[in-house]
Amino acid sequence: MDVYLTDGNEDLNRHPSQLYQKLTALYDKNESDLGPTASELEVNKFYHQWIEQSQASLKEFDEKDVPAFNDLLKSHHLILAIQP
Numbered sequence: 001m002d003v004y005l006t007d008g009n010e011d012l013n014r015h016p017s018q019l020y021q022k023l024t025a026l027y028d029k030n031e032s033d034l035g036p037t038a039s040e041l042e043v044n045k046f047y048h049q050w051i052e053q054s055q056a057s058l059k060e061f062d063e064k065d066v067p068a069f070n071d072l073l074k075s076h077h078l079i080l081a082i083q084p
Contacts (some may be wrong), residue, residue, distance in 0.1 A: 022043075026043065
């Protein structure tokens with residue numbers, strides 16, 4: 001979140017937009033009468049794919065790497081640091 005924003009559209013020209021601001025702009029556009037543009041739909045598609053990939057990576061980490069790490073700790077008689 002850009003803490004330097006005031007209350008004008010020109011702020012986006014002075015400071016780069018962060019994710020929250022981009023999503024807010026996308027939401028505002030989606031709520032308008034015209035609907036989102038083709039490029040905004042592509043950005044939305046990109047974020048959906050990114051979220052799906054991130055969730056798959058997290059699931060793999062949770063199902064594969066966490067148990068392996070816990071087994072390694074057990075083999076060295078150490079307390080489990082990560083609980084499933």
